[in-house]
Amino acid sequence: xxxxxxxxxxxxxxxxxxxxxxxxxxxxxxxxxxxxxxxxxxxxxxxxxxxxxxxxxxxxxxxxxxxxxxxxxxxxxxxxxxxxxxxxxxxxxxxxxxxxxxxxxxxxxxxxxxxxxxxxxxxxxxxxxxxxxxxxxxxxxxxxxxxxxxxxxxxxxxxxxxxxxxxxx
Amino acid sequence: xxxxxxxxxxxxxxxxxxxxxxxxxxxxxxxxxxxxxxxxxxxxxxxxxxxxxxxxxxxxxxxxxxxxxxxxxxxxxxxxxxxxxxxxxxxxxxxxxxxxxxxxxxxxxxxxxxxxxxxxxxxxxxxxxxxxxxxxxxxxxxxxxxxxxxxxxxxxxxxxxxxxxxxxxxxxxxxxxxxxxxxxxxxxxxxxxxxxxxxxxxxxxxxxxxxxxxxxxxxxxxxxxxxxxxxxxxxxxxxxxxxxxxxxxxxxxxxxxxxxxxxxxxxxxxxxxxxxxxxxxxxxxxxxxxxxxxxxxxxxxxxxxxxxxxxxxxxx
Numbered sequence: 001x002x003x004x005x006x007x008x009x010x011x012x013x014x015x016x017x018x019x020x021x022x023x024x025x026x027x028x029x030x031x032x033x034x035x036x037x038x039x040x041x042x043x044x045x046x047x048x049x050x051x052x053x054x055x056x057x058x059x060x061x062x063x064x065x066x067x068x069x070x071x072x073x074x075x076x077x078x079x080x081x082x083x084x085x086x087x088x089x090x091x092x093x094x095x096x097x098x099x100x101x102x103x104x105x106x107x108x109x110x111x112x113x114x115x116x117x118x119x120x121x122x123x124x125x126x127x128x129x130x131x132x133x134x135x136x137x138x139x140x141x142x143x144x145x146x147x148x149x150x151x152x153x154x155x156x157x158x159x160x161x162x163x164x165x166x167x168x169x
Numbered sequence: 170x171x172x173x174x175x176x177x178x179x180x181x182x183x184x185x186x187x188x189x190x191x192x193x194x195x196x197x198x199x200x201x202x203x204x205x206x207x208x209x210x211x212x213x214x215x216x217x218x219x220x221x222x223x224x225x226x227x228x229x230x231x232x233x234x235x236x237x238x239x240x241x242x243x244x245x246x247x248x249x250x251x252x253x254x255x256x257x258x259x260x261x262x263x264x265x266x267x268x269x270x271x272x273x274x275x276x277x278x279x280x281x282x283x284x285x286x287x288x289x290x291x292x293x294x295x296x297x298x299x300x301x302x303x304x305x306x307x308x309x310x311x312x313x314x315x316x317x318x319x320x321x322x323x324x325x326x327x328x329x330x331x332x333x334x335x336x337x338x339x340x341x342x343x344x345x346x347x348x349x350x351x352x353x354x355x356x357x358x359x360x361x362x363x364x365x366x367x368x369x370x371x372x373x374x375x376x377x378x379x380x381x382x383x384x385x386x387x388x389x390x391x392x393x394x395x396x397x398x399x400x401x402x403x404x405x406x407x408x409x410x411x412x413x414x415x416x417x418x419x420x421x422x423x424x425x426x427x428x429x430x431x432x433x434x435x436x437x438x439x440x441x442x443x444x445x446x447x448x449x450x451x452x453x454x455x456x457x458x459x460x461x462x463x464x465x466x467x468x469x470x471x472x473x474x475x476x477x478x479x480x481x482x483x484x485x
Contacts, residue, residue, distance in 0.1 A: 107177035
């Protein structure tokens with residue numbers, strides 16, 4: 001069982017890491033949450049139905065963990081002795097993106113400023129390149145909601161870029 | 170396609186994850202999994218070992234009880250622990266064998282074997298001729314008398330040994346015939362057969378097993394509900410699970426109800442061993458989830474209760 005699990009980790013952990021990273025915007029935290037995702041997967045292996053895609057199942061676990069993380073963060077924000085700096089997940093631009101140009105940088109930063117629901121839709125539709133149907137299955141939303149959130153998310157990104165005076169047309 | 174925002178998003182697919190980070194995460198994960206597994210496994214292994222020890226003791230109890238000094242005289246003065254009988258239609262074979270290990274061997278009630286003791290006390294040793302033996306009827310009962318010191322006596326009881334209505338007993342191991350004179354035999358014969366109604370001994374003990382089964386089903390249900398576990402782990406198709414469940418429940422109930430009269434110990438032990446192996450096999454396949462851990466311990470307690478039940482019944 002462990003050998004099979006290790007193979008699954010080798011095969012899918014990068015995808016999950018990428019998904020988590022774009023949700024939380026921090027590589028270290030994304031690594032931690034990836035580890036937690038696979039640990040939960042190991043614990044709940046019995047609930048995994050083989051006919052389902054394992055990546056979809058792992059993404060669902062990862063998503064729940066990310067939401068838990070944000071929920072916790074929101075609670076901690078009300079506690080005065082927690083420094084605000086500790087709670088901020090600042091999206092640091094990864095090294096490999098340093099030379100990508102101004103628009104890329106602006107889009108990257110804007111992505112972490114929009115609502116989590118919009119960000120999720122954009123990540124899955126444009127970075128992970130999933131179909132509307134796949135996103136709807138994964139997130140448990142209707143297809144209309146997926147389309148709406150994607151459009152609104154893109155609009156929000158454009159708005160931020162416009163406010164920052166970035167010319168992207 | 171030419172949308173620069175979408176292009177930028179597409180370029181984000183190039184996010185790199187270092188090999189070192191990936192391996193480090195796996196190592197940490199592996200450590201965490203091992204700790205989690207070990208934390209749960211030791212409890213289960215300890216408990217399961219307990220069950221196996223109990224099973225072993227149970228088998229030892231049976232094996233010790235089966236030691237028989239076959240050639241000893243019938244020690245009537247010693248207290249008889251139990252008498253089992255089985256109907257036989259041959260005088261050349263003793264099909265009763267070991268009373269506790271064969272299907273269909275029935276146990277006489279306490280009252281019945283006290284009467285038998287009286288009956289045996291009246292015996293007279295006879296040495297019938299070959300032709301007389303041939304004339305004996307085939308309709309017999311094979312009796313196995315177990316004394317409190319553990320030794321067993323095999324006795325073939327021929328009701329219609331002769332036309333005179335005498336009772337004939339054959340010590341199967343020593344090949345000595347005892348005869349009960351007609352005048353006493355007629356009475357004793359009637360009395361012993363009147364005890365047939367005592368052969369079925371009803372007790373409330375099966376209710377204990379029934380209670381244990383209900384409790385186990387209820388607790389399993391609650392644990393599954395609490396941890397949102399699937400009804401059965403994905404090791405077998407649903408129908409096969411159902412078949413296994415029904416058969417196991419039937420076997421246990423059947424054994425519990427019939428334990429006092431027809432003894433099923435001969436196949437009871439293999440069934441319990443198979444149950445234990447089956448449980449162990451399933452548990453090895455399961456993930457170390459807390460809910461499953463609780464289910465495993467519950468199963469161990471369940472098996473233990475059943476084994477204890479048998480030990481108590483056999484010891485009594």
